[in-house]
Amino acid sequence: MCRTLAAFPTTCLERAKEFKTRLGIFLHKSELGCDTGSTGKLEWGSKHGKENRNFSEDVLGWRESFDLLLSSKNGVAAFHAFLKTEFSEENLEFWLACEEFKKIQSATKRASRAHRIFEEFICSEAPKEVNIDHETRELTRMNLQTATATCFDTAQGKTRTLMEKDSYPRFLKSPAYRDLAAQASAATATPSSCSLAEPSHT
Template sequence: MCRTLTAFPTTCLERAKEFKTRLGIFLHKSEPGSDTGSVAKFEWGSKHSKERNFSEDVLGWRESFDLLLSSKNGVAAFHAFLKTEFSEENLEFWLACEEFKKIRSATKLASRAHRIFEEFICSEAPKEVNIDHETRELTRMNLQAATATCFDAAQGKTRTLMEKDSYPRFLKSPTYRDLAAQASAASASLSSCSSAEPSRT
């Protein structure tokens, strides 16, 4: 079990703080003033156990795209990377679809469906995603009787595009490679500090 922060040597705490700082720098590389309201914010726990868990979380992002998307911090990091490639609309659309599926009110469902379509799908939309004409028209037809699945085809195409194109570049980016190295080092340091701490009786 992880001990509290005060139980660890100063060198361990300094290493953890350095890791936290580097994570903050990475996640704030995106351009200021952009709308990221639908994107999960970076979360950093105050407890030592969360530092260990976050290190494991960072290293898990390279295991699969699903693990990345299931992590709030992974989504925030991936979004920051996509902004450097000017393709953040793909992830924002995917996230909007995930939230859309949770709506239970038929009235709200129809209203939100049209907003998503206008923002991401229609021609010359402010955050137009890269999908083929057939998928665009299928989605347009689905809006005539909006259901929780009306964006499934477009969302699937966008997800595949991110997984096959953007995700591999994210993993190969110097920033993520450095972040993963820091996570490995922090995890090893925390384990070392934990095992080196004198036992109490």
């Protein structure tokens, strides 16, 4: 056993392992796919910008606001897995697809991608049809004629509102998240005695 790992109290190591396993309840078989720009996999101790924060603080932040949940890769992955249990993951997948769509610079690629998103999420009988009203669907259809970066804004906004007001509160009340948040609270209360960051194996 490496010296760094050996330095951790056994109970802390067990708690850290269990803590990661709890999130697995959400993440099990949760893949968002390449088109959404996310793998849906847990990033433990990520070093990328804002993601480089204590994992337990990240978990607790998800209940502070829907924006914080969506800004966390771990949060998006957990929420996606929860939505799959309710058979409504298409809402988040559409929102993510729109976020990636806005980053496309090429007009040709944007037009092609816009039609793909419309056919997958918006049109009637789409394989992952999102729950939007007829007016919004027709407005989005008209917007495809120019396919600007904002052509899905209305539909995306309504889908986001639906998730925030409907699915998000249920996610926070789910036994798996409440249990995970309780452990995160306990971890942040005793940071000096037990760190939940994955031990280095160097």
